[in-house]
Amino acid sequence: MSSHSNGTLAAEDVSALEAGRHGDPFACLGRHPSGKTTVIRTMAPGAERVEVFTPKGRAPVTTLKKIGDHGLFEGTLAASKAKSGYLLKAWQGEQSWTYDDPYRFGPVLDDFNLHLLSEGSHERAYECLGAHVMTYEGADGTHFAVWAPSASNVSVVGDFNHWNAAQHPMRSRGASGIWELFVPGIEDGAHYKFCIFGAGGRQLPLKSDPFAFGTEYRPNTASVVRDLKGYDWTDEGWMKGRGALQDRTKPISVYEVHLGSWQRTWDAENPFLDYHELAEKLIPYVKGLGFTHIELLPVTEHPFDGSWGYQPVGLYSPTRRFGTPADFKAFVNACHEAGIGVILDWVPGHFPSDEHGLAHFDGTHLYEHADPKKGFHPDWNTLIFNFGRREVENYLVSNAQFWLEEYHLDGLRVDAVASMLYLDYSREDGEWIPNEHGGNENLEAIQFLKHMNERVYSLSDGIMTVAEESTAWPGVSTPTSAGGLGFGFKWNMGWMNDTLDYMSKEPVHRKHHHHQLTFGINYAFSENYILPLSHDEVVHGKGSLIGRMPGDRWQKFANLRAYYGFMWTHPGKKLLFMGGEFAQEREWNADASLDWHLLENADHKNIQTLVSDLNRLYASTPALHRRDCTADGFEWIDGGAAEDNVVSFLRWGDPGDPPCLVVCNFSPVPRHGYRVGVPYGGHWAEVMNTDSAHYGGSDVGNYGGHAAEDVPWHIKPYSLMLTLPPLGTVVFRHEG
Template sequence: MSVIPSNEAIQAINGASHRDPFAVLGMHGDGPGGTLVVRTFQPGAEEVAVLHADSGKTVTVLERVDDSGLFARALGRRKTPFPYRLRVVDAAGSRVIDDPYRFPVLLSDLDIHLFAEGTHLHLYRKLGAHPRTIDAVAGVAFAVWAPNAERVAAVGEFNGWDGRRHPMRLRHDCGIWELFIPGAEPGQLYKYEIKGPCGELLPLRSDPFGAHAQLRPDTASVIESTEVFNWSDQPWMESRGAHNARDAAMTIYEVHLGSWRRVPGEGDRFLTYRELAEQLVPYAKDMGFTHLQLMPVNEHPFDGSWGYQPVGLFAPSSRFGRPEDFQYLVDACHRAEIGLLIDWVPGHFPTDPHGLAQFDGTHLYEHADPRQGFHPDWNTLIYNYGRREVSNFLRSNAHFWFDRYHVDGLRVDAVASMLYLDYSREEGEWIPNPHGGNENLDAIDFLRRVNEEVYREYPGAFTVAEESTAWPGVSRPTDGGGLGFGYKWNMGWMNDTLSYMSRDPIHRVHHHNEMTFGLVYAFDENFVLPLSHDEVVHGKGSLLGRMPGDEWQKFANLRAYFGFMWTHPGKKLLFMGGEFAQGREWNHEASLDWHLLDIPLHAGVQRLVRDLNHLYRRTPALYQCDCESCGFAWLDHLDAESSIFAYLRFGYEGSAPVAVISNFTPVPRHGYRLGVPAAGYYAERLNTDAAVYGGSDLGNAGGLHAEPLPWQGQPQSLLITVPPLATLVFELQHAG
């Protein structure tokens, strides 16, 4: 190439369409006789000079070779490259800058190799926008995957959003475009300007790996901070495996951050992450919850999606603060010995023009065929799990949350929609797998790999599947054919028991099996019993509103149901507001109705949930064998006429057994005999009909001694009073 590029090259640079700007711009040894030439594109500049970076002395003043702003000149007889800077004079004055086109490639050969084979677990450290210092020059390294693009440029506050100024280098062997931009700084806004494979200019794209984003409705990415968060959760991180194990007490409080509590005096604004750390964490601690589960905190454009249509998988939502503020919230949870899960949505993504849809002008992240790539239920796009780079992108995101934010678990959303090719589709609307079946083999492989990697790389961490079908082995190890999740939501239990509880007690006799059927399969998986946000939206009403009867009966039914749930095998999950019996359906645009706690019946339910949590946590029989059949035995599951359920719970050897009885009719049962496994005194640990909870205060005076009368298959028995619409819990306190 001569000192002055060809007209074609000049026009390509000026039109931001040159596929290889590094071949033209920067310092090259292609001058006369192999001498050095410097070329730079500086629109609006009046003069550009080359300075020696070490001495600061002027080497030469470049010649304007095109009115668009291209400057070039051979550097005399110099043939040996040297570090240089540019002095640019324009209408704003004179400034000295570093030339982005003098810096070497950013991605190593190892990075490219791992990305190409889909095994770069920490890809988020390489792609995205990362402040770096190269050759003593501070700036930001940008990298984005767009293999089919004709040209990609980084645009932002650092270049006036001018796509001509910073076209990027294409790494042909992996399809990643990269560029180090000196002078770009943390906190600046940016996007990618992409021309598709046919040269069409696409809408500006947010960074798929962006670590921070503008507050909606704005959609730019934000260059991440260089500040390193000072974690203080080492004791928790070293011991969290004991808190998340199958034999640990786990009672989860599910929270939507935007509507748990707001600030009415300030325009009904959201609480920030730091305010949530000061208010939500102590509340959850006092209530006895062991874990918080946050509905998706990923950046998302539409509040009404609740975060389930994320655009920024690597960015905590800016609605509540900055990334370091979210780290502060996680740290606060851990200092309070509360684990934190986040909802994770690898199943689909929205079609917003600044997002992943046809990212480089082609179906890059999604399947091209709508029978595989479009989700009819949510009008979203489905990831192409069979593409190594896409699987790597998602798996890297899972690692990101454990690595960067110390989260304890991922609750994986809509797993069933990922597993089945015909999910929510009619015949002819889906494509069978190579074996003719409806299983999505690529998604299965993806889920197994991400679970294997999480459990291998992050001791004590865990994953939970929201999976609503009878897919076998969801929470079984992958080496035994399972999917490798730690836990699975028990959607069947939730649907059956809520159906039963919504019936008038007079009709429950005919639906007794809805409460007992869950025990047929209760130990097939490691189950979480979920009363989630899905049960209090879309016209379903609140949990309290679904209970039958007058006001007193509604509250009594709910209290009895909670007692049944907390003593049933399986970990527990309750959506916010349920703990104080919120009366209306959840509204994401408003705070919970905290004023209801001024009403004794609502305050009573809250006190009950608090007591249930603390009872559950201090009673090994109620949690140690949650996932083992040896931890449960029916005493009576056939008394449909009385709508009574009685059972035993056991922990490890040496722990005291627990007897539970639930009465789901408004009729008290006097002189009811309950079998127990050993002689001794059985303390009445909990009675949901107690006056402090809003009940009628019918009970058993704190406990009873067992009688040597065999009953219900047990060698001893108690003669008890069972209150109406109530659950009682008895624990062996003194044997013999």
């Protein structure tokens, strides 16, 4: 029994309040009319006495009495003195602190927003849930709201209340499952979590906010109040014009970056460059190489560095490793001012089971499927979102919109789409549950992806979504109105696997694998493709790109140069993972900087120069990009010269654009007098030769180009008599 009076409360209410387990704290705390007086109750753990002041008063109007053992106080005052609000001052010895009473404020969320959240149709759920700095009913503070429908009660705890669940229990909003509380005096930078008690009264591990805009620096896991309002964007020109830059007819060349290992500091405690340092170093580097976009491996908050961001816990928070949300906005703004688009690697398919995250969030399988045959990912030991639950789908779709609108991002590359589309992905018979039609398609995930793409593409011009999808699923980049998934682009994983395997063969064996070079054209225009040489190709024992090339050192670099020439002239947009632009020799290590010292070596510097020149050739030559995604932009001259290890083809732009002839010799033997058919007479200028001495090659070439001869060849009315450099790609542009 309490050693103090229970005041006007029942003993069980006092006990529940002081334990932080009261299901309806607003029924007890705050101000409550009682005839001609007002009863005021407050939780002030650690206080010896509490005084009540009017907002402008200097002297207390009443002193509250302690009615429990752990900080519950109660008192009365005239009703007229409480109408205009009041402040509370708690004393512990000679120390005191003044605070406004959270329990004198009404609910913040109105019925309309609760309705939209409940039916999963709120386009900006993040504007309601999470932590929002605001002025409410005349007081400055932060509104906290969290979805936990099976909780018996929820408190917000943080550095502002000594992580004491009894001090700030939240208001239940009934059937919506949402709990909310406006806490006056809480500002940007406060650390917090939610203390949730399950339906049976069991206290769960403290949970980070699923909608948190900020987080602590790892390994700490608290959410951080961040006020996202007020950033002064200066990228209006880019935002208005990007629609004309991200169309499938435009040159798109993407530099894929892991911010944690592009460059590092010497500080073992904080080895990462921050967003401002990255803006100063990364942006001009990418701009100088001629890339049009930066694609960031996930920067959504993740507890484990080794996941590279692919196991996120804070989907609404840019990781604290590199700075604050305002710092990230400054980075994106700087990219746009430099004319560089920013694509975020986005992971809506799964999440880790860390106890402070979404797993078993309110004591139930709230965000994940309860059945492990649908809710557990065997490859990554992660949990799979329950895409069929309307609130979960709304959480994810709103998240996509959040990054694009709040941070002005230009696109989302959606990770592991295949794992979402198939119920039997990486599962044996008996380990998965068929859909309602008996098939292996995840109908709920399909609907989610379609809904996400429809929402994203309705926002503004120029936004793009890209699917990492490794199967033959039809219509990935077809609009949903035509029965597709609605993505803008799809990674061409088949092309990447086939051509890398071909390039790894010794040239003497390549004739037996020639189809790996040519097969990709059979489906190259079934989707809007991006050709990716991504991070996945330089990890897990695969080695580096240069390390996979056969031959001696000269041949390795020549092979890589020829391969890059083939890639940049092949139909499809381009993506290259960092380090590939200067032929990093060791496998990528996410815990260390790239080997920048290699640029002191001419072989590596020459590769960097080649990539820069290829980007500029690609961007300045309409025939190499205008029809990347349509069959009328490509024509074989000779795709069957397997014995020679040679392919030749034409690239076409719009009517009036000069066509380009591309000839790749993947043999170490120079070929003189090699006749290739062309459609037009006149001069064909050699505009790229990967064997040029400028790139470290043997300088075998065609002296700037040739005039076409009136000799029909390859079913063409004219032909060129060429010299093909060893392990080289040459590009000719018709100049009439």
